[in-house]
Amino acid sequence: MDILSQDIMYLPGVGPNRKTLLSNELGINTYRDLLECFPYKYVDRTKVYLISELTPDMPFVQIKGHIVSFEEIDTGKRRKRIIGHFTDGHGICDLVWFNGGQYIYKSYAVGKEFVVFGKPTVYGGRFQFSHPDMDDASQLQLNDMGMQPFYSTTEKMKKAGMTSRAMERLTKTLLSKLNEPLQETLPDFITSRLHLISRDAALRKIHYPKSVDDTQRARLRLKFEELFYIQLNILRYASDHRRKYRGYDFRHVGAQFNWFYTHNLPFELTGAQKRVMHEIRNDMGSGRQMNRLLQGDVGSGKTLVALMSMLIAIDNGFQACLMAPTEILAEQHLQTVKDFLKGMNVRVELLTGVVKGKRRREVLDGLVDGSVNILVGTHAVIEDKVQFSRLGLAVVDEQHRFGVAQRAKLWAKSENPPHVLVMTATPIPRTLAMTIYGDLDVSIIDELPPGRKPIETIHRYDKQTTSLYAGIRKQIQLGRQVYIVFPLIKESEKMDLKNLEDGFETLKEAFPEFRLSKIHGKMKDKEKEAEMEKFVRGETQMLVATTVIEVGVNVPNASVMVILDAQRFGLSQLHQLRGRVGRGAEQSYCILVTGYELAKETRKRIDIMCQTNDGFEIAEADLKLRGPGDLEGTQQSGVAFDLKIADIARDGQLVQMAREEAQKIVNDDPTCSKSAYSLLWTRLKELRKTNINWAAIS
Ligand code: ADP
Ligand code: MG
Numbered sequence: 001m002d003i004l005s006q007d008i009m010y011l012p013g014v015g016p017n018r019k020t021l022l023s024n025e026l027g028i029n030t031y032r033d034l035l036e037c038f039p040y041k042y043v044d045r046t047k048v049y050l051i052s053e054l055t056p057d058m059p060f061v062q063i064k065g066h067i068v069s070f071e072e073i074d075t076g077k078r079r080k081r082i083i084g085h086f087t088d089g090h091g092i093c094d095l096v097w098f099n100g101g102q103y104i105y106k107s108y109a110v111g112k113e114f115v116v117f118g119k120p121t122v123y124g125g126r127f128q129f130s131h132p133d134m135d136d137a138s139q140l141q142l143n144d145m146g147m148q149p150f151y152s153t154t155e156k157m158k159k160a161g162m163t164s165r166a167m168e169r170l171t172k173t174l175l176s177k178l179n180e181p182l183q184e185t186l187p188d189f190i191t192s193r194l195h196l197i198s199r200d201a202a203l204r205k206i207h208y209p210k211s212v213d214d215t216q217r218a219r220l221r222l223k224f225e226e227l228f229y230i231q232l233n234i235l236r237y238a239s240d241h242r243r244k245y246r247g248y249d250f251r252h253v254g255a256q257f258n259w260f261y262t263h264n265l266p267f268e269l270t271g272a273q274k275r276v277m278h279e280i281r282n283d284m285g286s287g288r289q290m291n292r293l294l295q296g297d298v299g300s301g302k303t304l305v306a307l308m309s310m311l312i313a314i315d316n317g318f319q320a321c322l323m324a325p326t327e328i329l330a331e332q333h334l335q336t337v338k339d340f341l342k343g344m345n346v347r348v349e350l351l352t353g354v355v356k357g358k359r360r361r362e363v364l365d366g367l368v369d370g371s372v373n374i375l376v377g378t379h380a381v382i383e384d385k386v387q388f389s390r391l392g393l394a395v396v397d398e399q400h401r402f403g404v405a406q407r408a409k410l411w412a413k414s415e416n417p418p419h420v421l422v423m424t425a426t427p428i429p430r431t432l433a434m435t436i437y438g439d440l441d442v443s444i445i446d447e448l449p450p451g452r453k454p455i456e457t458i459h460r461y462d463k464q465t466t467s468l469y470a471g472i473r474k475q476i477q478l479g480r481q482v483y484i485v486f487p488l489i490k491e492s493e494k495m496d497l498k499n500l501e502d503g504f505e506t507l508k509e510a511f512p513e514f515r516l517s518k519i520h521g522k523m524k525d526k527e528k529e530a531e532m533e534k535f536v537r538g539e540t541q542m543l544v545a546t547t548v549i550e551v552g553v554n555v556p557n558a559s560v561m562v563i564l565d566a567q568r569f570g571l572s573q574l575h576q577l578r579g580r581v582g583r584g585a586e587q588s589y590c591i592l593v594t595g596y597e598l599a600k601e602t603r604k605r606i607d608i609m610c611q612t613n614d615g616f617e618i619a620e621a622d623l624k625l626r627g628p629g630d631l632e633g634t635q636q637s638g639v640a641f642d643l644k645i646a647d648i649a650r651d652g653q654l655v656q657m658a659r660e661e662a663q664k665i666v667n668d669d670p671t672c673s674k675s676a677y678s679l680l681w682t683r684l685k686e687l688r689k690t691n692i693n694w695a696a697i698s
Contacts, residue, residue: 003178004032013170021162021213025154035176037167038222038645039149045117046146051091054120054127062117063088064137067095067110084108086116093120093127095134104146111139133165144460148211154600171207179458185683186225187676190661196221220654223646227658229687232680234658235666243670246291248392253281254315256346257308264340272447273301280309280421284393290419295617296445298425298579303333305445306395307340311419314346314373318392318418321375323382324574325398327525328532332554333397334376351377351386382409389416395421425579425615426572446616455582457610462564462646468591469510472560474587476514476541480559483580484544487568497522498574503564504544511542519545533594556584566592567602571622574609601625 008028009019013315022028028037043060051063065088071079075098082100086093095116097104108114118132151167177501182200184191191198197205197217205218269277276294283290296302310320322337324330343349347370349363366372370389375381411417422440460468472482484507486500497520504518517531517540535543536555543558561581563574574592580590592606608621648655665677672681 003180004182006031008034013166013174018160018162021157021160026152031174034171035203035207036644037151037171039151041150042142042147042209042212043117043150044146044212045148048115051086051088051093051127054093056089056120056122056127058120060119062115063093064113064115066113067108068092069110070105070287072100075684076407091127093129094123095132096123096128096130096500098130105590106133115140121324146211147215149207149209168207175204175207184386185679186228187679190228191221194224194657194661196224199225210627211239212692219645222644223654224658226643226646227655228650228662229684231659231662232657232665232684233688235662236672236684239666239670242288243431245289245411247284247287247419248316248318248416249285250281250312250316250318250392250419251285251286252316253312256315256344257311258288260311260341261309262340264344266366267449269304270298270301270445270447270449272445273305276305276443276445277308280305281312281442282311283441284312284419289417289419291440292419292421293440293442294421294423294440294445296423297448297581297613298576300425300445300448302397302423302425302445303336304340306397306421306423307337310374310393310395311346311352313393316392318390319367319370319373319375319388319502320393320397321377321381321388321391323377323379323397325378327354327378328529328536328553330376330378330396337374337376346373347371348376351375352379353378353380382413384412386413388413391418393419393421395423397423398425425617426576450617451585452582453585454613455578455588455590457578457592457613458611459566459592459594459606461596462593463596465510468562468593471591472542472562472591475510475560476511477585480540481535481540481555481557482560482562483558483577484562485542485564485577486546500544500546507542507544514542515540516542516544519543521546553580554583555580559584559586559588561588561590563591564593564595565595566606567594567598571605571608571618571625571683574605575615575618578609578613610666624650 007019008014008022009016011031011034017423019029022034026033026037028034045062047062048060048064049058051065054061054063063086065086067084067086069085071083071085073083079099079626082097082104084097084104086095094534095108113136115135115137116129117135118129120127120129121173136513149164149168149171151164152372153162153164153167157163175455181198182203184199186196186199190196196202199221202218202221205214209218217380251360276296280290280292283292292303294305306322308411310322313320322333324333330350334348337348347366348361349366351360351363355363363372363375367386375388380386391410394410394413410420476482484503486503500518500520504516509517517535519528519531521595522532532543532553534540535558536553538557558581561578563569563577566574569577579592581590590609592609594602594606598606601655604625608618612618646654665680668674669677
């Protein structure tokens with residue numbers, strides 16, 4: 001048996017109890033799992049600082065000296081804090097143990113020399129280290145330690161003594177048992193051309209580096225490998241798919257499209273819309289199936305692009321459908337499409353949960369006999385019962401709730417898979433799109449229709465209600481409408497609701513002259529829709545809601561978006577919410593309300609929002625601040641993110657490199673049969689077997 005498949009229990013220092021812990025907490029079951037559990041950072045332990053050199057912004061550092069005396073402070077029932085006053089001859093600092101016990105006096109005798117390792121903080125005008133890592137200086141060869149790796153561990157593990165240091169010991173034991181070089185997983189032609197170190201060297205250096213250079217080379221190699229196999233998987237799948245399914249050829253642009261373009265189009269297309277239409281036409285006329293992601297900020301005119309694409313499908317004798325995530329949105333789309341197509345002989349129908357009985361049968365029949373040209377609807381459209389005569393194009397608005405599995409369902413609706421256009425207003429940075437939607441081509445509308453006034457974003461503290469209310473009142477008196485959003489905490493819906501109810505009452509008292517609507521997650525869909533309708537029709541002037549405000553709802557008369565406790569929202573959420581206003585000709589405002597005390601990151605988010613309206617800039621910033629795992633849309637996209645070492649936000653260039661290498665190989669060996677690449681195809685199969693997320697994308 002391959003030694004790496006060995007049960008982790010048999011590694012000296014593990015045993016059954018620790019095995020359970022490792023398995024439950026970190027998913028480590030074998031030697032291999034431990035080997036692939038990488039440190040998240042390193043600390044240079046060759047350097048010893050003087051206490052006089054410390055600054056509060058330093059990360060983990062080490063100092064060397066001895067404890068002069070101890071001090072005990074009672075902090076409640078049988079609890080005490082123990083403080084050791086520590087000196088290195090150049091200064092004094094405090095070592096602090098909360099809930100300290102007698103063992104501290106025994107372990108860290110006064111006068112004995114120790115190397116103390118920890119993060120310095122300032123308390124009461126003095127540097128202190130709480131719960132420092134202490135080593136007997138006479139036992140420790142500092143120069144031998146080199147770079148110390150840090151491993152993530154959980155609270156449970158720490159309680160059982162499984163600290164980062166313990167993990168470090170385990171990986172070192174494991175490496176010492178691996179006498180044979182570890183198997184290489186990248187072919188020579190890649191490693192040598194890209195100057196990557198071997199897998200064996202990389203895995204050893206990543207756990208046991210001697211220098212910063214070691215850590216960098218090891219990380220580079222392992223990151224590349226990780227990204228490369230993801231790209232190889234995606235591209236191989238895409239190429240397979242392309243060979244298997246022919247796409248409908250919509251080369252023809254005919255009567256409906258031309259009529260619309262010359263007679264019904266009420267305005268000039270923006271340059272970006274023209275470019276994107278061009279890309280879509282090329283795609284649909286290429287003979288292969290289109291899988292295209294259309295990204296464009298809220299209000300950039302994606303619907304029109306969708307409509308024109310659908311007309312091309314109709315001109316080629318096919319049907320098209322347009323899917324929205326909610327009923328309200330579907331109805332709005334229906335209205336938009338009908339308005340645009342006024343006077344034209346195109347049958348447009350709606351299919352949602354509320355279309356029932358006779359009406360529903362008529363629509364379904366019309367789909368089967370081909371008399372319905374465009375179907376607008378919700379997810380009801382992809383139900384098995386819905387059959388088309390010839391579905392040629394499916395447009396999906398807002399990709400969030402539309403993963404790969406749903407896309408696959410569409411393919412069953414016609415002989416060949418229909419062309420698919422997925423539209424989203426949550427821009428995804430390019431490197432991320434390449435990874436999540438590796439099989440999708442991407443089009444971008446990066447230009448708003450002319451005449452839009454950029455939304456003005458303002459930050460207000462929650463004490464400034466007088467000026468906030470005055471601003472709201474002024475806008476409503478000008479005839480506009482206002483959204484007020486309360487944050488939603490998933491963990492405590494009750495509190496949210498209370499928060500919202502209280503807020504609603506306060507607002508009602510503050511604005512007795514206006515009518516207010518209220519929407520929250522606990523309401524029935526029917527009630528929600530009715531309340532929403534009132535606002536859409538202008539019967540109420542203020543909509544007070546938790547974040548359930550339907551994505552994409554279009555109320556051009558709403559010109560103010562107030563977001564309370566804005567610090568609780570992520571950047572893309574804030575941007576999405578802001579996109580609800582600025583849809584009319586009037587100057588619109590987004591007001592972010594927060595408390596006075598803000599964490600550094602939060603302040604950054606608010607600043608970014610106030611500085612830019614550009615969704616792409618915001619998405620990039622969001623990715624950098626939060627990491628890709630939390631990014632909206634990634635969870636539902638079909639490929640969850642649990643990269644072991646690469647970081648899509650920071651490693652954009654590597655993603656690009658990995659993609660290019662993988663593309664070359666797929667182009668050169670589309671049937672996976674060349675022996676020169678057999679190492680790669682075998683490895684890919686292995687990875688697909690063990691990695692659930694990967695399996696999900698095909
Ligand atoms: P998105 O779906 O991208 O958020 P929409 O398609 O709803 O944006 O477009 C927003 C508004 O802009 C709509 O009222 C639409 O009619 C209008 N619009 C679209 N394209 C143009 C254009 N080229 N010039 C002027 N207005 C446009
Ligand atoms: Mg839209």
